Every structure is written in C-alpha cells, then in structure tokens.
Amino acid sequence: MKIGELAKRSGCSIQTIxxxxxxxxxxxxxxxxxxxxxxxxxxxxELIFIKQCRSLDISIKEIETLIYNKNNPEQSCSSVNKLIDxxxxxxxxxxxxxxxxxxxxxxxxxxxxxxxxIKECGILSELTGS
Amino acid sequence: MKIGELAKRSGCSIQTIxxxxxxxxxxxxxxxxxxxxxxxxxxxxELIFIKQCRSLDISIKEIETLIYNKNNPEQSCSSVNKLIDxxxxxxxxxxxxxxxxxxxxxxxxxxxxxxxxIKECGILSELTGS
DNA sequence: TCTTGACTCTATTCTAAGTATAGACTTTAT
DNA sequence: ATAAAGTCTATACTTAGAATAGAGTCAAGA
Numbered sequence: 001m002k003i004g005e006l007a008k009r010s011g012c013s014i015q016t017i018x019x020x021x022x023x024x025x026x027x028x029x030x031x032x033x034x035x036x037x038x039x040x041x042x043x044x045x046e047l048i049f050i051k052q053c054r055s056l057d058i059s060i061k062e063i064e065t066l067i068y069n070k071n072n073p074e075q076s077c078s079s080v081n082k083l084i085d086x087x088x089x090x091x092x093x094x095x096x097x098x099x100x101x102x103x104x105x106x107x108x109x110x111x112x113x114x115x116x117x118i119k120e121c122g123i124l125s126e127l128t129g130s
Numbered sequence: 131m132k133i134g135e136l137a138k139r140s141g142c143s144i145q146t147i148x149x150x151x152x153x154x155x156x157x158x159x160x161x162x163x164x165x166x167x168x169x170x171x172x173x174x175x176e177l178i179f180i181k182q183c184r185s186l187d188i189s190i191k192e193i194e195t196l197i198y199n200k201n202n203p204e205q206s207c208s209s210v211n212k213l214i215d216x217x218x219x220x221x222x223x224x225x226x227x228x229x230x231x232x233x234x235x236x237x238x239x240x241x242x243x244x245x246x247x248i249k250e251c252g253i254l255s256e257l258t259g260s
Numbered sequence: 261t262c263t264t265g266a267c268t269c270t271a272t273t274c275t276a277a278g279t280a281t282a283g284a285c286t287t288t289a290t
Numbered sequence: 291a292t293a294a295a296g297t298c299t300a301t302a303c304t305t306a307g308a309a310t311a312g313a314g315t316c317a318a319g320a
Contacts, residue, residue, distance in 0.1 A: 004267065014268085019307060034315055036268060045258075052257050056235060060306070066257070069248050077251035078244035084253055088235045095228045098221055105186060105218045114208035118199050121207035123214055127182050127196070128175075134296065144297085149278060164286055166297060190277070 002032075006039045010047045017047065023060055025050055025067070058087065132162075136169045140177045147177065153190055155180055155197070188217065 007014045020026040026046055029037045049070075053063045062083055069080055112122030137144045150156040156176055159167045179200075183193045192213055199210055242252030 002268075013308080015308060016306085018270095023306090034268080035270095036315080049258055054306085056238075057231060066254070069251075070254060070258075073247065073249035075248050076244070077242065077246050077248045077254065080248070080251055080253050081239070081242060081244040084235060084239050088232065088239060091228055091232045091235065095225060095232065098225045098228070101187060102218065102221045102225065105214060105221065108186075109211070109214050109218060112207065112211060114206070114211040116207050117203065118205050118207045118210070119203035121199075121210050123210050124196070124200060124207065127186075128179055128200075132297075143279080145279060146277085148299095153277090162286095164297080165299095166286080184277085 001039050001044075003037045003039070006037075006044060006047065009044060010051060012047060012051055020047070020050060020060075025060060025063060056087070057091075058083075062087075131169050131174075133167045133169070136174060136177065139174060140181060142177060142181055150177070150180060150190075155190055155193060186217070187221075188213075192217075 001009070003014050003017055006012075007017060010017070012020075017026065021028060027043060029039045029043055032038050046067075049067075050063055053066065054060075058066070065083065066080065069075065069077070108123050108126050111126055116122070118124060131139070133144050133147055136142075137147060140147070142150075147156065151158060157173060159169045159173055162168050176197075179197075180193055183196065184190075188196070195213065196210065199205065199207070238253050238256050241256055246252070248254060
C-alpha cells in the first residue's frame with residue numbers, strides 16, 4: 001500500500017509517517033519505480049506499535065529503546081518495566097503540579113468578577129502583588 | 131542593577147531575561163556606556179509579573195494581553211477573567227487526560243514483572259497487541 | 261490524447277519557551 | 291598587569307510533529 005492508505009489504516013498523518021521514518025523509528029519501506037513508498041503488513045504493525053506508544057506519551061527516544069528490546073527477545077524485560085514505572089512517576093508528578101496549579105487559578109478566579117475595571121481587577125492585583 | 135543581579139533577584143535566568151526582552155514582553159532597559167543592560171525597580175516588577183504569570187503556565191502571548199490590559203486601567207477586566215477561566219478549563223482537561231493515562235499505564239505495569247524475558251513481557255505484548 | 265484532480269515526493273519553515281554555546285568585549289579583583 | 295567573572299550578540303538546539311512550496315506521478319473523464 002502507499003503512504004495515503006497507510007495513513008488511513010494507522011490513523012497517523014502522512015507527514016507524521018514520514019517524520020517517524022526520518023527519525024529512524026519506522027523502517028524504510030521499499031519504493032515503487034516512481035519513488036513512492038510501498039508498505040506491507042509488517043510496517044503497518046510497526047507503525048501501530050509506535051502510535052500505541054505515543055498515545056501513552058512515551059517519547060520517541062524511549063520508543064527506540066522499546067523497539068530495540070523487541071528485537072532482542074531473549075533478554076530480560078526489566079528495562080521495559082523500569083521505563084513504564086518511571087513514566088508513571090512522571091505522570092503522577094505532572095498531575096500533582098496541575099492539581100496545585102488548578103487550586104491557585106481557582107482561588108484567583110474567585111478574587112474577581114468580570115464587572116470591574118482593570119484597575120480594580122482582583123486577578124491582576126494578585127498577579128502583580130504576590 | 132545589571133542583568134546578573136536582576137536574574138538573582140527575580141529568579142529568572144539571564145538568558146530567559148534576554149529572551150523575554152527579544153519577545154517584546156519585558157521592556158528594553160537603558161544601556162551603560164559599555165552597552166550593558168541597566169535595570170531599575172520598575173523593570174524588576176515587570177519581570178516578577180511575567181514570572182508569576184509563567185508559574186501559572188500562562189503563555190507568553192496571553193501575558194502580552196495581560197500587560198496590555200494593565201496599561202489600560204479604565205477598561206473592563208472581563209477579558210482577564212475570561213482568560214483565567216479558559217486557562218482553568220485547559221488545566222482540568224489536562225488533568226483528566228493524565229488521570230486516564232495513569233490508569234492505563236498502571237494496568238500495563240501490572241501485566242508484567244521484571245523477571246521475564248522480552249519475549250514473554252506483558253507490557254510489550256499489550257503495546258503490540260491492542 | 262489531453263487535461264484535470266488527486267496523490268506523492270523532498271526540502272524547508274514553523275510552533276513554545278526557553279537552554280546552551282561560541283567568540284568577543286568589559287569590569288573587577290588580586 | 292593579568293586573570294576571573296560578568297556581559298554582549300548571534301546562532302543552534304530541544305519535542306513531536308504541522309504546514310508549506312514546488313515538482314513529479316497517476317487515473318479517470320472528455
């Protein structure tokens with residue numbers, strides 16, 4: 001199949017597919033005589049794996065590592081477990097940060113209503129003051 | 131004061147201060163004869179305002195708007211309220227996304243322990259399969 | 261057969277908010 | 291006088307793509 005069909009089947013955009021290839025993440029496909037990329041099932045699977053990882057917000061570098069792991073099936077999978085565990089920690093950290101940020105913003109929102117002038121604005125005075 | 135002292139007092143890095151100036155966010159300071167930037171209290175306050183906004187993850191473009199608002203003290207502050215409200219919505223959305231991501235990752239982590247081979251790895255098989 | 265529209269190609273630029281570096285200049289301290 | 295620390299500009303780098311320009315290719319209809 002050509003890149004357009006691969007894009008539809010995978011749910012990735014054409015530019016994204018070419019980007020993954022340039023990054024060395026997705027294997028280079030054969031080319032037709034007209035230099036069009038020509039993909040088979042194996043590359044579709046590769047791409048779906050990449051997309052699945054990205055949907056979990058695993059970075060491209062980490063995906064590289066995972067692909068390397070996949071190609072060495074006899075090795076221990078402890079590094080894979082570690083990668084996911086660290087990722088969970090990062091997500092937890094981010095959630096904490098955002099929750100705290102949310103509180104601050106909500107308090108700020110309560111310090112003003114929209115019917116004032118800038119001069120009297122509670123939000124701006126909090127931003128300026130503290 | 132020179133830029134190094136401003137950096138210390140504000141908690142911003144020197145590069146960040148110059149970056150804000152290039153972006154038109156922080157006003158241009160006077161220069162000494164040797165072309166060094168020379169800051170006073172007013173610019174320190176500007177920078178602290180910017181930093182306060184950034185700590186709330188308000189974008190540089192939005193900070194531009196807020197600064198514009200600050201310079202028009204007689205206008206209504208409804209746009210400021212709106213900006214913060216929208217920002218709260220975005221933060222809430224992000225928290226939702228991350229919470230869902232966290233669940234998925236934790237389930238995945240439970241599907242494997244580190245004492246397997248890649249071939250048997252529950253994490254990789256979930257990433258590949260679904 | 262010609263043409264038109266849809267598809268693909270490469271290469272380049274852009275996004276956000278800084279961070280990092282190189283190479284030159286100035287100031288301060290010893 | 292010299293060395294260290296500070297400052298200057300300009301440039302490149304980061305992430306994960308998205309967008310664009312300009313050229314080439316392919317299939318269908320007139």
